Structures are given as C-alpha cells and as structure tokens.
Amino acid sequence: MKQEKIRLLFVCLGNICRSPSAEAIMKKVVKDAGLEHLIEIDSAGILGYHEGELPDSRMRTHGARRGYVLDSRSRPVKTSDFYDFDMLIGMDDRNIDDLKRKAPDLESVAKIHKMTDFLHSKLHDHVPDPYYGGAAGFELVLDLLEDACQGLLDTISSVPDN
Ligand code: 4NP
Numbered sequence: 001m002k003q004e005k006i007r008l009l010f011v012c013l014g015n016i017c018r019s020p021s022a023e024a025i026m027k028k029v030v031k032d033a034g035l036e037h038l039i040e041i042d043s044a045g046i047l048g049y050h051e052g053e054l055p056d057s058r059m060r061t062h063g064a065r066r067g068y069v070l071d072s073r074s075r076p077v078k079t080s081d082f083y084d085f086d087m088l089i090g091m092d093d094r095n096i097d098d099l100k101r102k103a104p105d106l107e108s109v110a111k112i113h114k115m116t117d118f119l120h121s122k123l124h125d126h127v128p129d130p131y132y133g134g135a136a137g138f139e140l141v142l143d144l145l146e147d148a149c150q151g152l153l154d155t156i157s158s159v160p161d162n
Pocket residue numbers: 012013014015016017018019049129130131
C-alpha cells in the first residue's frame with residue numbers, strides 16, 4: 001500500500017444520509033485495519049441546502065443500531081475538494097454527473113468514482129437515496145456501504161508502494 005496519505009471524500013446529494021454514513025463506516029473499517037494514520041476521510045453534498053446540519057435522524061438511528069456514530073455536519077462540495085482529495089466517491093449516477101460538472105480540470109475528473117464499483121456483491125449499480133422512503137431504504141444503504149467500504153479498502157490496499 002502507498003505510504004503517503006490517501007484522502008477520500010464521499011459525496012451524495014444532501015450530505016445528510018448516504019455520504020455521512022459512508023464516512024462513519026469507512027472510518028470504522030480503516031480503524032479496524034489499523035490504517036487511520038494513512039487514510040483521511042470526509043464527506044460532502046452536491047447541495048448546500050442542509051449545510052451545518054447533523055445527518056438525518058432516521059439515518060442516525062439506523063446507523064447507531066449497527067454501532068456507527070453519525071456526527072458529521074453537512075457541507076457542500078467545493079472546488080478545492082478536487083485538489084485536496086485523491087478520490088471523490090459518489091453514490092449514484094446523478095452524483096457522478098454533478099461532480100463531473102463541478103470538476104475544475106481533467107485530472108479532477110479522473111478522481112471521481114462510484115461507490116457501488118467497490119461492492120463485492122455486484123447486485124446494485126447505485127446506493128439508492130433513502131430520503132423519501134421507509135426503514136428498508138436506510139437498512140439497504142448501510143448494507144451496501146458496509147460491503148463497498150470493505151471493497152474500497154481492499155482496492156486502496158492493493159495499490160503498490162512505489
Ligand atoms: P442524501 O439524501 O443525498 O443521501 O443525503 C438526501 C437528503 C436530502 C435531500 C435529498 C437527498 N433533499 O432533497 O433535501
């Protein structure tokens with residue numbers, strides 16, 4: 001694995017459901033692997049509508065049942081994120097398209113990834129927005145993110161140290 005720090009930014013629409021959950025889950029996966037000193041993790045939203053808010057209370061409740069503390073504050077993606085992070089990881093195709101529109105240059109576009117590309121079980125091609133749905137949607141988000149975070153760590157860990 002590369003020995004310089006890798007910086008990951010998870011991105012969804014509002015930064016109150018999916019990406020803060022990805023942030024919390026990835027922090028746990030990285031901590032359990034003893035790699036906290038090598039991987040920095042943050043999240044942001046395409047919209048600034050919920051800026052400053054804690055994650056959605058339903059998402060926090062479902063996350064807490066699995067032991068995740070969702071305590072980040074929503075913030076919108078900013079141009080400097082494309083320079084400050086190595087990977088910007090969106091949850092669905094709309095996030096990917098919006099990130100590509102915001103990317104300041106081609107090098108930034110190359111940093112954009114989709115979360116479901118890291119799934120071990122390739123049964124989903126996006127992490128569905130749970131905001132307007134019921135409890136099952138929030139559980140599905142956590143199931144997909146737990147799988148994809150593990151896959152993401154496997155991918156990062158397999159990058160050779162040059
Ligand atoms: P998220 O869910 O993108 O997973 O944070 C949403 C939260 C809020 C809204 C949409 C999606 N919204 O339109 O306010």
